[in-house]
Amino acid sequence: MSQDNPFIFLIDTVFSIYIAIMLLRFILQQVGADFYNPISQFIVKATHPLVSFTRRLIPSYRKIDTATLVLVIILIVIKLVLMLSIAGYQFNAETLAIKAVYDLISLTFDIFIIALFVQAILSWVNPDPHHPVSSLLQNLTLPVLRPIRKFMPAMGGIDLSTLVGLIGLMFIKRLVLSLFQML
Numbered sequence: 001m002s003q004d005n006p007f008i009f010l011i012d013t014v015f016s017i018y019i020a021i022m023l024l025r026f027i028l029q030q031v032g033a034d035f036y037n038p039i040s041q042f043i044v045k046a047t048h049p050l051v052s053f054t055r056r057l058i059p060s061y062r063k064i065d066t067a068t069l070v071l072v073i074i075l076i077v078i079k080l081v082l083m084l085s086i087a088g089y090q091f092n093a094e095t096l097a098i099k100a101v102y103d104l105i106s107l108t109f110d111i112f113i114i115a116l117f118v119q120a121i122l123s124w125v126n127p128d129p130h131h132p133v134s135s136l137l138q139n140l141t142l143p144v145l146r147p148i149r150k151f152m153p154a155m156g157g158i159d160l161s162t163l164v165g166l167i168g169l170m171f172i173k174r175l176v177l178s179l180f181q182m183l
Helices: 006-031 038-057 066-087 093-124 132-151 161-181
Strands: none
Touching: 006 038, 006 066, 006 093, 006 132, 038 066, 038 132, 066 093, 093 132, 093 161, 132 161
16 A cells, blocks of 8 residues: 555554554553553543443453454454555455454554563663553563563563563564465
């Protein structure tokens, strides 16, 4: 798709930001993040109108907020349909579904990779651990870093688990997304 078209750019940008916020809400719920955090409160308020409506139609499954996850997929599909239509491309439901799942997986990895990267940079300046950004990043990255830290504790005061996590996530992302290239 041509990014030269200003409407495609606008649709891609606006939808991508909102989809990322919506997916971040889902991920933060899954990792048990503090929802009294000001950043979490922003995410909840920004996504509440659509999530509350969707929850009336789609119930949660165990501890998984299926309504939010389905909403993320629906928003990705709407974004793709709008962008492909404006670009004049023909598409079918199968291709659209595969591309939507591809985008969902890619964005999920990107959120964790960016969170690890920001946390690594912030660790150089020793931020306040009670700052809303620090505590949210800690909640978000702990599920990735915890298993790594079991096998690789800090050595001489240097914690390389974030670096290992970044490399591991980037490798797994490329591996998983390369499987979609075969479809």
